[in-house]
Amino acid sequence: MTVFRADSSKETGTGHVMRCLALAEALKDLGTEIVFITYCQSDALIERLEDSGFRVYRLKSCYPDSESIEESIGYLNQFKDCWVVCDGLLFDHKYYEIIKTLGFKLLVIDDMAREPFYNADIVLNQNLHGLDLTYNCAPGTRLLLGNEFVILRREFLKYIGIKKKFNSELTRILVTLGGMDSNNYTEKILLTIKDMLSANQVKEALELTVVTGGGNRYADRIRAIDMPVPTTHLHNAANMPELMHTHDIAITSGGTTVWELAFMGVPSIVGRTAPIEDYLVNGLSKNGLFVDAGWYETLDEGHFIRTLLTLIHDKELQKEMSVKAQSLIDGRAIDKLVHQMIL
Known part of the structure; x- marks a missing residue:
């Protein structure tokens, strides 16, 4: 199982969820069960996730709202021994620490390296500028940086x-x-x-x-x-x-x-x-x-x-x-x- 944590709002757009969708499709093809925990203002996007065969838990508010944190932790506690993928501008090192403390393996998709510390198993920055950024990470964190890691949705691969x-x-x-x-x-x-x-x-x-x-x-x-x-x-x-x-x-x-x-x-x-x-x-x-x-x-x-x-x-x-x-x-x-x- 892999759990995706990404939000979509008029401020952040739909790109973070869509980027996760591409990875989720590939994992589903390998037999992995996919779960999305998301605050999403687009009903069309929720429908797309559900039509893809993913389980979707829709949050009432966006991180870092305290209700969002409590609600997302409640959903995460249903799962054990799996990956959590976080993709979003508003997520921070405090949230990553919470996820790691719950015992999950963590993949952070990040574009700016602005957090003081990344306690994650993998940090992915698919942008050209990712090669020039410095990430302060936990020992053993794997950094996947640069355009060779650009994630594309399944329909592009043909x-x-x-x-x-x-x-x-x-x-x-x-x-x-x-x-x-x-x-x-x-x-x-x-x-x-x-x-x-x-x-x-x-x-x-x-x-x-x-x-x-x-x-x-x-x-x-x-x-x-x-x-x-x-x-x-x-x-x-x-x-x-x-x-x-x-x-x-x-x-x-x-x-x-x-x-x-x-x-x-x-x-x-x-x-x-x-x-x-x-x-x-x-x-x-x-x-x-x-x-x-x-x-x-x-x-x-x-x-x-x-x-x-x-x-x-x-x-x-x-x-x-x-x-x-x-x-x-x-x-x-x-x-x-x-x-x-x-x-």
């Missing part, structure tokens, strides 16, 4: 070894800002693109696909925007790998979707929606993998439009970025991680 192909007669743009997009940056981006198109600055034929997550409460409002090019709206799409494979450019935020786009070889414009995304976006843009759009909250529309126009019109740049991105991720991180858990 694309291992497949190189990105681009459309020749038009440019297809995918807009996807995660499961929540609680500040509705999708609308801001679409209105900026609409201004660009109204100014007749685009020489290529364009098509847009806009994906809103299951927790996006602005989906109807976004769908109502009258775009001057063919635009498809999808809500809580289940075919993200296929969408990425058939689009030439993506516009996204600096969460877990970035790594999926890199694996699929999609040249992307990436904007920040939260401070933690600074680490990821800075590292990837410096390596020429993606273009940094800055903060969506204070979007520089002129810079964004110039960046998008460059990508649309420069097919060679698209191909160059695609090759660089796909060279980073081999799609086999799950196998490596599962191997570490069964050692």
